[in-house]
Amino acid sequence: MVLVPDESRRNTCGERSFWLGVIRFLQAALSTDKALHYADGKMADQKPIEFSQATLKEYREVLGRYPTRQAALLPTLWMAQREFGWISEEVEDYVARLMELPAAHVRAVVSFYTMFYRKPMGRWHLEVCANLPCRLRGAEQILDCLSRKLGIEPGETTADGKFSLTEVECLASCGTAPMLQLNHERFYENLTPESVTNLVDELARRVS
Amino acid sequence: MERILTRWLDIPNLRDIDVYLAHDGYKAARKAFFDMKPEEIIDEVKNSNLRGRGGAAFPTGMKWSFIPKNSPKPVYVCCNADESEPGTFANRYQLENDPHGIIEGILITCRAVGAHVCYVYMRGEFAIQKQIFDAALAQARAKGIIGPDVMGSGFSVEIYTHRGAGAYICGEETGLLESLEGKRAYPRNRPPFPAIQGAFGCPTVVNNVETLSNVPWIINRGADWYKSIGPEKSPGPKLFCLSGHINRPGLYELPMGFPLKDLIYEVGGGILGGRKLKGVIPGGSSFPIFTAEEAVKVNMDFDSVRAAGSLMGTAGVMVMNEDTCMVRALRTIAHFYHHESCGQCTPCREGTGWIEKMLIDLEAGCGTMQDLDYLISVATNMEGNTICVLADSLSMPVKSFVPKYKDEFIEHVKQKRCPFRANGAQSLRAAS
Numbered sequence: 219m220v221l222v223p224d225e226s227r228r229n230t231c232g233e234r235s236f237w238l239g240v241i242r243f244l245q246a247a248l249s250t251d252k253a254l255h256y257a258d259g260k261m262a263d264q265k266p267i268e269f270s271q272a273t274l275k276e277y278r279e280v281l282g283r284y285p286t287r288q289a290a291l292l293p294t295l296w297m298a299q300r301e302f303g304w305i306s307e308e309v310e311d312y313v314a315r316l317m318e319l320p321a322a323h324v325r326a327v328v329s330f331y332t333m334f335y336r337k338p339m340g341r342w343h344l345e346v347c348a349n350l351p352c353r354l355r356g357a358e359q360i361l362d363c364l365s366r367k368l369g370i371e372p373g374e375t376t377a378d379g380k381f382s383l384t385e386v387e388c389l390a391s392c393g394t395a396p397m398l399q400l401n402h403e404r405f406y407e408n409l410t411p412e413s414v415t416n417l418v419d420e421l422a423r424r425v426s
Numbered sequence: 427m428e429r430i431l432t433r434w435l436d437i438p439n440l441r442d443i444d445v446y447l448a449h450d451g452y453k454a455a456r457k458a459f460f461d462m463k464p465e466e467i468i469d470e471v472k473n474s475n476l477r478g479r480g481g482a483a484f485p486t487g488m489k490w491s492f493i494p495k496n497s498p499k500p501v502y503v504c505c506n507a508d509e510s511e512p513g514t515f516a517n518r519y520q521l522e523n524d525p526h527g528i529i530e531g532i533l534i535t536c537r538a539v540g541a542h543v544c545y546v547y548m549r550g551e552f553a554i555q556k557q558i559f560d561a562a563l564a565q566a567r568a569k570g571i572i573g574p575d576v577m578g579s580g581f582s583v584e585i586y587t588h589r590g591a592g593a594y595i596c597g598e599e600t601g602l603l604e605s606l607e608g609k610r611a612y613p614r615n616r617p618p619f620p621a622i623q624g625a626f627g628c629p630t631v632v633n634n635v636e637t638l639s640n641v642p643w644i645i646n647r648g649a650d651w652y653k654s655i656g657p658e659k660s661p662g663p664k665l666f667c668l669s670g671h672i673n674r675p676g677l678y679e680l681p682m683g684f685p686l687k688d689l690i691y692e693v694g695g696g697i698l699g700g701r702k703l704k705g706v707i708p709g710g711s712s713f714p715i716f717t718a719e720e721a722v723k724v725n726m727d728f729d730s731v732r733a734a735g736s737l738m739g740t741a742g743v744m745v746m747n748e749d750t751c752m753v754r755a756l757r758t759i760a761h762f763y764h765h766e767s768c769g770q771c772t773p774c775r776e777g778t779g780w781i782e783k784m785l786i787d788l789e790a791g792c793g794t795m796q797d798l799d800y801l802i803s804v805a806t807n808m809e810g811n812t813i814c815v816l817a818d819s820l821s822m823p824v825k826s827f828v829p830k831y832k833d834e835f836i837e838h839v840k841q842k843r844c845p846f847r848a849n850g851a852q853s854l855r856a857a858s
Contacts (some may be wrong), residue, residue: 291609292590296589323609326610331593350758351670354669355669355675387512387762388512390551390552391518392514392675392742393669393677394676402550405554
């Protein structure tokens with residue numbers, strides 16, 4: 219049980235009065251009912267956290283690759299992120315139960331790796347490399363240009379949930395710098411302010 | 427020179443197994459499984475003087491020979507495809523274009539050390555590369571080249587890809603093993619070395635992608651042929667990653683010992699915008715920088731670069747022209763190591779942060795002359811006092827940038843601003 223509210227809970231408490239926050243925290247801390255922890259969380263209106271049959275099959279197949287169950291944690295978290303979009307505390311708990319691992323261990327691992335989302339991300343996630351080789355070729359201009367075009371700073375998501383912008387470290391594309399990666403998949407290379415502007419326009423036009 | 431590691435440039439669609447087989451594919455593996463004993467494979471690789479391409483340049487054959495013979499525990503092979511060193515992108519192209527070359531190298535390694543399982547640890551960002559590699563594995567499995575009975579030899583080898591999730595430290599071999607085991611990638615204390623206690627407490631060989639892709643060539647053509655390429659003590663074809671202020675950046679295969687001057691001015695087409703050269707980092711951002719005067723005298727092989735005062739590391743050659751603000755460049759490097767420090771050891775966790783903060787101050791014009799001494803002092807105290815070498819990887823650039831470009835650092839203090847930022851110009855913008 220977490221006795222000190224973490225960042226996300228502080229934010230939800232911050233919008234209410236101080237005492238309401240205290241009461242909620244005490245309620246949550248004293249209650250044995252886990253649901254109260256997340257009574258005002260964003261996940262309340264969503265479907266229960268559970269892998270689909272197809273993913274469960276994939277999970278069992280992956281387990282067979284390793285001599286220990288724990289070794290399948292990273293692949294399982296990738297499946298979870300694909301299935302649920304991001305890794306909330308509920309997802310961490312689900313993975314912990316599924317894999318029979320301590321929830322604290324799952325959480326420690328999730329928070330260590332930058333590619334696991336700990337908050338919902340935009341439909342299009344633009345990750346711009348800002349390491350030295352890209353900077354030498356103008357990555358700062360690319361970031362400035364995207365920031366202005368989207369009206370957000372790196373690390374933020376647009377209000378309509380369409381775009382997230384992140385400054386990331388070297389993505390192994392230094393010979394074709396500056397570059398960005400879209401949704402952890404496709405590389406866009408040799409970027410110019412014009413090409414990223416066009417990319418954003420094109421993505422904005424797509425329905426989903 | 428004949429293209430060896432980059433033969434996909436001459437052979438279209440080499441990633442397809444039929445094309446690969448038609449070009450002597452898996453011939454070396456066949457030789458290793460049917461005509462050679464494991465000790466003979468290790469001896470051949472030892473004799474070839476192949477040295478690890480992942481940065482540490484450790485002799486590969488010697489690494490394999492540390493694996494206990496007839497170990498009661500299973501032996502594992504890990505292929506390190508977590509390429510994250512800033513300035514390096516060779517493995518990415520290899521995974522995309524020549525996956526079977528890597529698989530063949532893995533098979534031979536497994537045979538040499540008696541391993542039946544190999545995990546290919548791929549950085550999380552390599553999603554497409556993982557798809558391509560998985561497809562190649564499926565093809566090889568369908569042809570019986572990997573699986574329970576490798577090419578009818580009765581020896582089983584399974585190869586699995588394991589996707590990381592965005593942490594530079596997973597490229598460190600024991601960090602990689604921790605991550606493979608489903609934990610935070612905290613590097614381990616050595617000894618025990620991975621050859622004795624690696625993945626899951628069992629003997630493990632960890633080799634870089636580029637190292638493994640050299641192995642089939644050594645088996646096919648012999649150690650003597652291999653040693654004839656480049657200097658005898660660190661021979662072989664090498665993939666050079668050229669980036670920064672250069673006219674033709676990209677991946678180039680050249681023999682070891684190629685002069686850095688020719689790499690920049692001939693292969694790379696000279697400095698971008700016709701400007702003057704200011705500095706070159708020869709091996710990825712973890713290593714000391716060469717000034718323009720030093721750079722033109724160096725040959726690119728492990729021993730020559732070391733003798734000249736830097737390290738060749740992963741051969742990620744970053745070129746900087748005269749318009750580059752070295753304070754900002756070093757700050758960018760420091761930010762990276764601060765961001766990627768796993769936080770296990772205090773000198774690294776705190777030291778990388780202090781160095782970054784001091785450099786931010788210096789760049790903004792709030793630094794003092796004393797900061798220059800503090801930078802060196804913090805860097806010195808980080809060195810060698812941590813479990814892995816991430817702290818040294820920032821210490822080395824700091825201890826080369828500051829003395830070599832001292833005037834520039836002093837100017838930042840004296841002018842109380844970045845001299846390159848006059849008239850609002852971006853100090854790291856490409857001069858094109």
